[in-house]
Amino acid sequence: xxVEKAYLELYPDAKLGxxxxxxxxxxxxxxxxxxxxxxxxxxxxxxxxxxxKINDDVRIGxxxxxxxxxxxxxxxxxxxxxxxxxxxxxxxAIPKVKNDPILESSFDRVNEKYFCGLIEKTNLMWGMxxxxxxxxxxxxxxTITVSKIFLNSRRELLDYIMYHEMLHKKHKFxxxxxxxxxxxxxxxxxxxxxxxxxxxxxxxxxxxRQNRRKRGFLKFFSL
Ligand SMILES: [Zn+2]
Numbered sequence: 161x162x163v164e165k166a167y168l169e170l171y172p173d174a175k176l177g178x179x180x181x182x183x184x185x186x187x188x189x190x191x192x193x194x195x196x197x198x199x200x201x202x203x204x205x206x207x208x209x210x211x212x213k214i215n216d217d218v219r220i221g222x223x224x225x226x227x228x229x230x231x232x233x234x235x236x237x238x239x240x241x242x243x244x245x246x247x248x249x250x251x252x253a254i255p256k257v258k259n260d261p262i263l264e265s266s267f268d269r270v271n272e273k274y275f276c277g278l279i280e281k282t283n284l285m286w287g288m289x290x291x292x293x294x295x296x297x298x299x300x301x302x303t304i305t306v307s308k309i310f311l312n313s314r315r316e317l318l319d320y321i322m323y324h325e326m327l328h329k330k331h332k333f334x335x336x337x338x339x340x341x342x343x344x345x346x347x348x349x350x351x352x353x354x355x356x357x358x359x360x361x362x363x364x365x366x367x368x369r370q371n372r373r374k375r376g377f378l379k380f381f382s383l
Contacts, residue, residue, distance in 0.1 A: 161307075162216060163205060166223035170235050183223075191254055192247070194301035196226035203230065208300075218246045223299050244340075250330045251282070251302035258283040263306060263376025265314070266322045272355070279326050286311065291375075297319040297328035309371045317367060320360045327351060344355045 161180040167174060180202045189208035197204045211219055228235060229279060263284040271277050282302045287293065289308035296305045304325040310318040323349025331347050333340045354360065 162219060166220040166239070167227060169220070169237060169239065170224045170227055170233075177331055179203050181205070183207070185212050190298070190303065191302035192250055193298070194222060194226065194300075196230050200231050205293075214246075218242050220247070221222065230337055236335070236338050240335075240338075244333075244335055247299045251280070251329070254283070254302040256281055256283055257303070258285045258303060260284055260286060262311070262318070263322070264316050265302070267304070269315075269325070270319050270323045270326060272324060274328065275330070279329060282329060289371065293372050294364070294368075295325045297325040299332070302329075309367060312361070313367055316356070316360055317364055318356055320357070320364065323354050324351060 161183070163183050164176055165178075167181070168176070168217045178201065181204075181304075182202070183205045185208070186206050187209055188378070191205070192208060192210055194211065207219075207222070208372040209224070216237055221237070221241070224235070224237055224240050225243060228240075229231075231354045249367060258327035262280065264281075265345070267279075267281065267284060271279050278361070282297070282304045284305060284310050285305050287296070289306040291307070291309060297303070298305070304322065305319050306318065306325070307350075310321060322352075327347055327350055328342060331344065331350075334344065335341070351357070
């Protein structure tokens with residue numbers, strides 16, 4: 161089975177039988193997402209259905225990344241390298257089905273102003289009204305998600321979050337000793353090129369504090 165193969169190639173000294181592996185393909189994931197769960201010696205891998213059609217060598221890389229995660233190791237393998245190449249390129253194959261007019265105008269504004277229009281459109285969606293996770297870019301589904309606290313904010317604040325996530329699509333990540341780095345020196349340097357960056361970051365902190373306070377009140381009134 162593919163999991164055993166991935167396991168033995170990652171840990172050549174390990175012996176099989178110590179763990180009870182299972183592998184499921186599930187519809188609940190976006191595109192190329194996956195996760196792993198451990199209960200005692202039972203280890204369950206859940207991969208999105210899309211992975212069923214992907215080449216074994218790439219799939220082994222994904223499983224090895226999940227094994228590294230669950231065993232807190234940082235072993236790298238040729239399969240992991242393959243998987244990383246796959247993840248950096250897969251956006252080309254992802255259908256763009258999620259969109260929103262506010263997010264799309266933000267994407268287009270930022271693209272024109274900072275990237276000469278060269279960043280290809282991603283899926284775009286609003287997340288929860290989170291004050292901890294303001295935005296994210298997911299490689300496996302080519303999706304930028306922005307916290308709803310920016311829905312009615314000043315345009316520049318939304319654009320700054322969008323800019324940060326678009327930089328992730330542009331720079332991807334690099335991996336060293338089994339760890340992936342997403343906010344590299346070059347990333348941070350380019351992030352600072354956003355107009356009025358310092359002031360915008362302060363304004364975003366204020367917006368986050370306001371939302372925290374608002375939530376505090378809500379809690380009080382619902383008691
Ligand atoms: Zn980031």
